Amino acid sequence: MGVGKTTIGKLVAHKLLRPFVDIDEEIEKEYGMPVSQIFKEIGEKSFRDREKQLIADLAEQKRKVISLGGGAFLQEEIRRICLSSCIVIHLDLSLESWKERLSLIVDSRPVLHGKSIGEMEELYYNRQEIYAMHHLKICTDNQSADNIAEQIINTLSMEFGVRP
Numbered sequence: 001m002g003v004g005k006t007t008i009g010k011l012v013a014h015k016l017l018r019p020f021v022d023i024d025e026e027i028e029k030e031y032g033m034p035v036s037q038i039f040k041e042i043g044e045k046s047f048r049d050r051e052k053q054l055i056a057d058l059a060e061q062k063r064k065v066i067s068l069g070g071g072a073f074l075q076e077e078i079r080r081i082c083l084s085s086c087i088v089i090h091l092d093l094s095l096e097s098w099k100e101r102l103s104l105i106v107d108s109r110p111v112l113h114g115k116s117i118g119e120m121e122e123l124y125y126n127r128q129e130i131y132a133m134h135h136l137k138i139c140t141d142n143q144s145a146d147n148i149a150e151q152i153i154n155t156l157s158m159e160f161g162v163r164p
Contacts, residue, residue: 007145012152023054051075074127087136089137091138
């Protein structure tokens with residue numbers, strides 16, 4: 001949450017000449033409202049069901065850069081689909097850096113609404129355990145989005161043979 005998945009994903013997709021898909025944005029377009037409103041009006045379960053179906057459909061398509069919402073990868077079925085069909089990149093942000101960004105992201109993240117800083121830290125640590133399942137980890141602290149994108153592209157090229 002708040003690591004820059006969309007910004008970095010768009011840069012990587014552009015540099016690799018591939019389409020970029022932000023799962024949350026696609027669902028927001030479908031429902032005609034932001035995720036926080038979807039959670040309130042339609043419910044988290046409906047959102048998660050649609051999220052899972054969209055990710056499963058997109059994972060079958062090749063040569064796309066897909067950005068998952070922070071909570072999507074927590075679902076075991078989504079993790080399994082992604083880890084078996086895609087190159088999963090974990091953009092790692094330290095707790096200290098994440099806390100610096102909280103004021104910018106809290107309003108748009110329903111999972112943070114009404115939580116104390118202690119509860120938010122617990123959420124951060126709980127998610128780190130699950131995010132440890134990936135093919136590639138990029139540390140993002142104190143790096144520009146462009147630098148992170150270049151690092152991803154170089155690693156994808158050298159380790160996975162990915163080319164534009």
